[in-house]
Amino acid sequence: MSTSSKATWGLLPEDILIMLKNKHWQNSRNLKSLLSGGDSFPLVVPLKPPRGNAAIQNIGHFQNFISSWKSFSQDSINGADQERGDPKSKGCKVIWEKRNFRSLAEQDVPTHLNISDIGSLACMLGSDEELQLQDWLTKIRYIFESLPSQLNSHKASSQEGSSYYGNSDQQLFQVLIDHLETLNSFEQDDLELLVKLLPQLQKGMGQGCYLRALPVTFVDTKFIEKNLRIIESVACALLDGGVRNTGLMAWLDCKEKPKDWLLVKPLCDESRSKLGGLPLLRLSSDTLQDFELPARNILVIENEQCCLALSNIPNTIAVSGGGKNVSWMKAGWLVDKNVGYWGDIDSEGLAILSDVRSRLSTITPLMMDEVTVKTFAERMVQESDSVSRDPIALTDNELALFKRLRSGYFANKRLEQERLPLEYVTQHIRDWIE
Incomplete structure (x- = not known):
């Protein structure tokens, strides 16, 4: 353990170097302030000289404190005498004062270190x-x-x-x-x-x-x-x-480069033909706000995997993978479509349904009701309470389901849409379009 670590006063040159690096050079905000100039310089660094009986109580550290800063000052003087142009020599100055201590003669004591500019600071810290x-x-x-x-x-x-x-x-x-x-x-x-x-x-x-x-x-x-x-x-x-x-x-x-790509899948031959025969497309939210999809029924699905499982649904195109990103659903062309929404039955899924309805009031929720929850309750899992406020655009029945899920009324709090059997899903979608 170093001598300086045993005392709360008398910072040595090596202590100051560590402090300057941590506080000024390795701290991005402070370093930028110093580089900008202004009133940052000169830096005045207190050396914490001893007070009262501290010096005589730890005379070894006091002697080391004095000698270390004398050596630092002498090195600077020698550097200046040699005309090396070293910023440490010209820009770092130890301030000394005469102090009287009990049982000691009057002493010249280092009190502060003045650093004149950023170059002097860098030179002092090292190569x-x-x-x-x-x-x-x-x-x-x-x-x-x-x-x-x-x-x-x-x-x-x-x-x-x-x-x-x-x-x-x-x-x-x-x-x-x-x-x-x-x-x-x-x-x-x-x-x-x-x-x-x-x-x-x-x-x-x-x-x-x-x-x-x-x-x-x-x-x-x-x-x-x-x-x-x-x-x-x-x-x-x-x-x-x-x-x-x-x-x-x-x-x-x-x-701006599109960031939110959505999966678009035509679910019938007719819709696929109108999209150039492509079985799958990726379109951005911005594109979908302006591009009308060529089908009567638009099925919005939270999860892409559930979308990929569907096929043979007449006059229908599915859009999936948006999660919470439903901003595109304010598109004007959706008003004239039959639009359904299918997501997870949990607090977050119902909150997304609320956001969807706030943009398109004619939306039809699919398989997001208490009947579905009770039918497949054994497939439910736990959910962290990620939604703290009641969604504002749910129906009375949906809001009641939301509160029951949050309160632990059911065995668990979440029924993921992937957990529903494909035949159950397909039947409900066909009932919706018919």
Whole structure:
């Protein structure tokens, strides 16, 4: 155990190094604040000198405390005398004060360590931090120097940036610091792509296409997709502050990539023929809001596996796999269809049914009733109480079933739709369409 660990006062240089790394360098928020400049420096670090009788009660630690900081100060003086240009020598200064202690002569005691700038901090922490800082600043300098002059014409009137970058555009500098993690991961090729891309970006240039179809040269659109957040922030700083309000995708007039693909299965030959003979399709929610499916009966099923098991249902197309994603069911074309919904019988399944009905009031629930629960009660399983509030769009009977499931009225709380026999399911669906 080190001497310093035995006392609550008298921090040694090695204690300070650990504290500075943990508090400032390895803490992303604090590090970005320091890199941004402003009022962060100088850092004033208390060394916790002893008070009262503490020094004489642990004289060994007191002597180590004094000698360690004298050695630290001497190393700095020697470094400055050798004119090495070492930030540790010029930017880290130990503050000493004269203190009187009982049974001891007047002593010069170190009270604080002043660190003047980010470079001095990095140098004090070690070579890894020095190299990391230099890498960040080199990348930032490259971006500034490589951008076309028309993007930087406003720099002359901007505020002074970080002391390590001089009179550069502070807004752009701050953006790059805010995205330090991305900047840290960039190789030289990534930096080149960034500075080649920015002059090409124009409001509305996407003309309603997907991002991958954006008409840019030299830069692959996968790079844009992968680094959308930093590109958006830099575009806001250099091109148009309105990007902040709309987001880069809307500013470019690009459509978002579909994220919620639904399984569409025609359940009869006639419907399959109208869909080009395809037995299965994947369509996004956005597409389904505008694309009318060519069948009289639309069966919405929570689980894809249950959908795949169905066939030979006249004039019917099934849509499945959406789970809680039922936003597409506000589509206007559904109003003129016979629409059924079949999901799990549990609190969450009934909550989804409520969401469905709030979008399409004419929906017909299938096999989501107490009769089905009682018929197959032995197949029920437990469910965690994931829905805490009563759904607002259930019928009286559905709400009563919801409450009974939640209260433990039945042996268990969940009857999964996969647990129902296929013949039972098929018969109820045929009864619904007929």
